[in-house]
Amino acid sequence: xxxxxxxxxxxxxxxxxxxxxxxxxxxxxxxxxxxxxxxxxxxxxxxxxxxxxxxxxxxxxxxxxxxxxxxxxxxxxxxxxxxxxxxxxxxxxxxxxxxxxxxxxxxxxxxx
Amino acid sequence: xxxxxxxxxxxxxxxxxxxxxxxxxxxxxxxxxxxxxxxxxxxxxxxxxxxxxxxxxxxxxxxxxxxxxxxxxxxxxxxxxxxxxxxxxxxxxxxxxxxxxxxxxxxxxxxxx
Numbered sequence: 001x002x003x004x005x006x007x008x009x010x011x012x013x014x015x016x017x018x019x020x021x022x023x024x025x026x027x028x029x030x031x032x033x034x035x036x037x038x039x040x041x042x043x044x045x046x047x048x049x050x051x052x053x054x055x056x057x058x059x060x061x062x063x064x065x066x067x068x069x070x071x072x073x074x075x076x077x078x079x080x081x082x083x084x085x086x087x088x089x090x091x092x093x094x095x096x097x098x099x100x101x102x103x104x105x106x107x108x109x110x111x112x
Numbered sequence: 113x114x115x116x117x118x119x120x121x122x123x124x125x126x127x128x129x130x131x132x133x134x135x136x137x138x139x140x141x142x143x144x145x146x147x148x149x150x151x152x153x154x155x156x157x158x159x160x161x162x163x164x165x166x167x168x169x170x171x172x173x174x175x176x177x178x179x180x181x182x183x184x185x186x187x188x189x190x191x192x193x194x195x196x197x198x199x200x201x202x203x204x205x206x207x208x209x210x211x212x213x214x215x216x217x218x219x220x221x222x223x224x225x
Contacts, residue, residue: 036214043202043216044155100214101171102147102155 004088009107012078020073020106022088027068032091034100035062035073037084044087044102047073083110115139118203118217125193126225133188133220135203144186145214146170146178147202155202161186193224 005023012018024033034049048055048062050071055062061074075082087105116137125131137144142163147155147170157170161180175197176190186205190197200221204214 034213041218043204043219044214045216046213049213101157104154 004090004103006086006088006103006106008104009109011109011111012075013111014080015077018075018078018082018108018110020075020086020088020108021070022072023070024088024090025069027090033062033064033068033071034087034089034091035060036087036089036100036102037082038087038105039081039084047086078108078110080110080112083108116203116205116215116217118201118220120220121218122221122223124223124225127192127194129193129224131190131193131222133201133203133222135186135188135217136184137186137205137215138184139205139215140183141205141207141215142183143206144180145204145206146176146186146188147204148172148174149200149202149219151200159188193222195224198222198224 032049032051035047036044037047038044048057048060050062050064052064054064063072085105085107087102089100089102119134144161146159148158149155156172158172158174159170159178161167164180164183167178167180176188178188180186200219202219203217206212206214
C-alpha cells in the first residue's frame with residue numbers, strides 16, 4: 001500500500017493561512033489524494049480530494065506537486081474551529097474496491 | 113451534512129456481555145465501513161460491506177462480526193465483550209462508484225470493565 005508521511009503537529013494563528021504538507025513518494029498513477037479532518041470527539045469529515053490538478057472547494061485548496069510525490073492542504077484563513085487532526089490519505093485500489101487507510105495525521109492547533 | 117447515525121454514543125458494560133453497536137444511514141449508500149480508533153491513534157478498518165448480504169474483513173483483525181440485511185443498516189456485534197475491546201468504533205458509508213468521499217458517524221465510545 002502507498003503510504004503518506006505528515007508532521008505530527010503544526011501550529012497556526014487565527015485568520016492566517018495554514019499549509020499542511022504530505023509526502024507520498026510511492027504513490028501510483030491511479031491513486032487519488034484525499035484529505036479528511038477529525039474534530040475532537042467526532043468522526044472524520046471529508047475535506048477535499050484530487051488526482052493531478054490543484055483543487056479548490058469552500059473548505060480548502062489542495063495543491064499537488066507535478067510529480068505527485070507530495071501535496072499540500074491549504075486553509076486560507078484558519079479559525080478556531082479548524083483545530084483538528086488532518087489526515088492525508090491515498091486511495092487503495094480503484095473502482096468499487098477502493099478503501100481508505102488512515103495514518104496518525106497532523107494535529108493542527110490554532111491560536112487566538 | 114452527514115446523514116449517518118450511530119447508537120449508543122457511549123457504552124459502559126461488564127466483561128462477557130453481548131453487545132450490538134448500531135449504524136444507520138439515509139443516503140442510500142451501498143458501501144459501509146466500521147473503523148476502530150484508540151485515543152490519539154490512527155483509524156483501523158475492521159469490516160466493510162459492498163451492499164446487502166455482503167460483508168468483508170478489514171485490515172485489522174477483529175473479534176466482532178457484522179451483518180448487512182438492509183442497505184441502510186450495518187450493525188456490529190461482539191458476542192462476549194472483553195476489556196481489550198475498549199475503543200472508539202466509527203461507522204462510515206460511501207457510494208460504490210470509487211473514490212467517493214466517506215461520510216462518518218459520530219462514533220460509539222465503548223468501555224468494557
